[in-house]
Amino acid sequence: MTQLEDFAARLKTLTDGRASAPRLKDGVMSLVLDVAGLSSDQRDAVAAAIREGALTVPGVEDVRIAMTAERRPLKIVAVASGKGGVGKSTLSANLAVALQRLGVKVGLVDADIYGPSQARLMASEDRKPQAKDKQLIPVQSPFGVPMLSMGHLVEPGKALAWRGPMAGNALAQLIEADWGDAELLIVDMPPGTGDVQLSMVQKHKPAGAVIVSTPQDLALIDAVRAVSLFEQTQVPMIGLVENMAGYACPHCGEVSDPFGQGGAEAAAGEMGMPFLGRIPLAIDIRRRSDAGDPPAAGDDAHGVAFRTIAEKVVAWLRGGR
Ligand SMILES: Nc1ncnc2c1ncn2[C@@H]1O[C@H](COP(=O)(O)OP(=O)(O)OP(=O)(O)O)[C@@H](O)[C@H]1O
Numbered sequence: 363m364t365q366l367e368d369f370a371a372r373l374k375t376l377t378d379g380r381a382s383a384p385r386l387k388d389g390v391m392s393l394v395l396d397v398a399g400l401s402s403d404q405r406d407a408v409a410a411a412i413r414e415g416a417l418t419v420p421g422v423e424d425v426r427i428a429m430t431a432e433r434r435p436l437k438i439v440a441v442a443s444g445k446g447g448v449g450k451s452t453l454s455a456n457l458a459v460a461l462q463r464l465g466v467k468v469g470l471v472d473a474d475i476y477g478p479s480q481a482r483l484m485a486s487e488d489r490k491p492q493a494k495d496k497q498l499i500p501v502q503s504p505f506g507v508p509m510l511s512m513g514h515l516v517e518p519g520k521a522l523a524w525r526g527p528m529a530g531n532a533l534a535q536l537i538e539a540d541w542g543d544a545e546l547l548i549v550d551m552p553p554g555t556g557d558v559q560l561s562m563v564q565k566h567k568p569a570g571a572v573i574v575s576t577p578q579d580l581a582l583i584d585a586v587r588a589v590s591l592f593e594q595t596q597v598p599m600i601g602l603v604e605n606m607a608g609y610a611c612p613h614c615g616e617v618s619d620p621f622g623q624g625g626a627e628a629a630a631g632e633m634g635m636p637f638l639g640r641i642p643l644a645i646d647i648r649r650r651s652d653a654g655d656p657p658a659a660g661d662d663a664h665g666v667a668f669r670t671i672a673e674k675v676v677a678w679l680r681g682g683r
Pocket residue numbers: 443445446447448449450451452453474477479552553605606607641642643644645647648649651652
């Protein structure tokens with residue numbers, strides 16, 4: 363066996379079968395490395411190991427590694443609402459955590475440029491994203507969900523003066539970050555249905571959208587507006603979530619319904635979209651969200667409510683879309 367053949371055999375173990383047979387010409391060893399699903403650190407480590415090994419083969423003066431990735435495209439699920447304050451960020455964070463617990467490789471983007479809250483919700487306020495080759499590397503949250511938020515990049519309130527294009531560029535940087543082996547991105551959209559939302563949807567083409575609404579009629583009218591933004595841009599609807607549905611008594615757990623029950627479910631039916639579930643208005647949800655302890659990380663009634671919604675999202679995504 364020549365030393366080149368010996369190295370080719372070692373390459374298999376070194377790269378877990380990801381490298382093509384090496385070729386040696388004029389002192390240059392060249393090979394193709396499949397890096398699909400590897401994080402940038404893993405990629406660099408494998409390439410460094412190949413280089414080190416290759417340079418021990420007599421006659422090799424230089425090594426060229428062409429990296430290819432037959433990547434599964436990263437699917438985006440946009441979480442949107444027609445207006446602010448209905449719990450879109452709370453749902454996005456908990457949906458991401460619940461999906462991660464269901465085994466989905468999921469990342470979270472806080473696209474709410476003007477009022478980012480995900481860093482607090484996901485207990486990652488103290489982390490700063492790094493950049494490599496002008497691409498951002500997401501921060502890790504304590505819940506196994508990599509994430510990026512404007513809250514990680516600028517001081518609170520700084521982005522407020524940004525105009526549309528600047529906000530749109532910042533958002534694109536978050537979405538086009540190095541998400542490693544993530545297969546799904548939950549994007550917590552900015553509230554409302556303006557230009558930033560429209561250009562995000564046109565540029566990044568979400569696989570589907572989840573609309574959040576509260577039970578009040580007014581909020582539902584806003585939800586209809588959010589639905590039409592996605593319809594205009596041919597983004598399919600995954601479904602509607604009713605948040606703050608009924609009030610869960612912190613003492614006895616009984617749920618009362620000051621705004622009546624079933625309004626959002628009926629509205630979803632009228633709009634021809636699935637109803638994904640309801641999350642009660644509960645002090646515990648607000649308290650834990652503020653404390654960076656998303657209920658979806660646990661298995662109590664609220665955790666189960668978020669998991670049920672996440673299961674429906676997974677079923678929708680696996681339905682071939
Ligand atoms: N089901 C719930 N029970 C109790 N409090 C909730 C619930 N959902 C959200 N909240 C609280 O309501 C407030 C608004 O929620 P959140 O920030 O998620 O809304 P939003 O729609 O993302 O708002 P914005 O668009 O303005 O960022 C927060 O204080 C949050 O903790």
